[in-house]
Amino acid sequence: MRAIQKLGTGKAQLTDKVPIPSYGPNDLLLKPLYSGICTTDLHVLYHGMGREEFPLTMGHEVSAIVVGIGNNVDTYVGSDRKIKVGDRVTVEPLFPCEKCDPCLQGKMNLCSNMSHLGIFDEGAYADYVRVPSHRTHRLPDGVSDLAGTFIEPLSCAINFIDKSQMKPGNFVVILGGGSIGQLALQVALASGGKVILSEPVAKKRELALKLGAHAVIDPINDNLIERVKDLTDNKGADIIIECVGVPATVSQMLKIVKRGGRCVLAGAPVKPVEMDFLPLWYGEVELVAAHATAWQFPRAMTLIELGLVDVEAALEQIVPFTEAVRALEEAYKSNEIGKMVIKHN
Ligand SMILES: [Zn+2]
Ligand SMILES: [Zn+2]
Known part of the structure; x- marks a missing residue:
């Protein structure tokens, strides 16, 4: 074969x-x-x-x-x-x-x-x-052969949102608009989040807007920290989902999360990251990781069948x-x- x-x-x-x-x-x-x-x-x-x-x-x-x-x-x-x-x-x-x-x-x-x-x-x-x-x-009848191949990454995206413990109406920032970031965006929207996506590639930002993102940020040409402040009434976001895993995006999380907020490390940080942890301590920020997926597959199929993703x-x-x-x-x-x-x- x-x-x-x-x-x-x-x-x-x-x-x-x-x-x-x-x-x-x-x-x-x-x-x-x-x-x-x-x-x-x-x-x-x-x-x-x-x-x-x-x-x-x-x-x-x-x-x-x-x-x-x-x-x-x-x-x-x-x-x-x-x-x-x-x-x-x-x-x-x-x-x-x-x-x-x-x-x-x-x-x-x-x-x-x-x-x-x-x-x-x-x-x-x-x-x-x-x-x-x-x-x-x-695969249920409502999930096509092609969609079937996305159940695994969609389940990972659901795991990110599960780990974030987000609530309807929360302000969510997603760092990274690759295919997994776009899935996380859609799950956060389906769960009632107000979602901002930060992504340097223009066509990925456009896709996020088309999918319903509340706002998009170009982290290269915009000031990410100031934009998040503007969009959240100076508070910072309730939830950050980091979908890239590179030092630049991982270290951004604590700069844009609100006090008492929650950050999810979802991208694989394959290189060591230097970070200022003082905001985590002052703000009792919760920093958790989401690795792959466990028990999310049936819900992923339901989200597709419902047309929410x-x-x-x-x-x-x-x-x-x-x-x-x-x-x-x-x-x-x-x-x-x-x-x-x-x-x-
Ligand atoms: Zn995969
Ligand atoms: Zn085991």
Whole structure:
């Protein structure tokens, strides 16, 4: 079968010489339809995230058809619905050990022995992929094959808002208008927030306005701190959601949050960040992190079905499978480019 494999840092290839995966009694064999390219995939390919033995088949945001069912698998977890060949599904790509302390507390996203589709385990950029059956969700009729690939990033965005504990009517600033920032924006709007998005790329600011942002800020040419003050009656924002993970945006959080407000670190801070913590202390600001997703998938599908979130809004290109390697390179090189999704056939 075909697969897009990481061979080493910055090196990916398309091959057609990978055997179709075997699957165990508790697994499903899936045939992917669409796969997303996200920043995490770029961290895997270019920044050494994940497994260090290669080749590694990449990809973790996927919609797929069930083509094989393990002998012990009967129904979808948490339901009495039988799993059938031909069902459309998406996959929670984090595979928890279910034995460690965070797992036993239900915090699967914090598992200390986790595996992960396309990061530690063979991923979805392939003609077939094996997954543990209990990490799959059947796609409802109201969620298209294409939208199915956005359930994972949308679930992450819901986790950001969950961690923020925002309330209807709160003033929310989202730092970063990439595809995940645009999803966080829509979830915050759907939850009753008054939302400002800060983003240097003009077309991403325009998209945010189209999606209903109350205001947008260009952090390069505008004074972010002054603009937030203006927009919030000098108080600062109730909630900050940081969706980039670079030192410049991470350190901005405490400068624009109000006293008693809450900051969510949602972008992966892959480099050390120097910060002035005095405002955190004076203002009893709560600083929390949101890592991946746990238990948000069903709500993500409901938001799509209700039409409260347009997951395809930030979609820029649907890329044929044969051009996936080029698309990964392009996504890495350009900060302007929106979301790219691979079409498998
Ligand atoms: Zn992702
Ligand atoms: Zn665990």
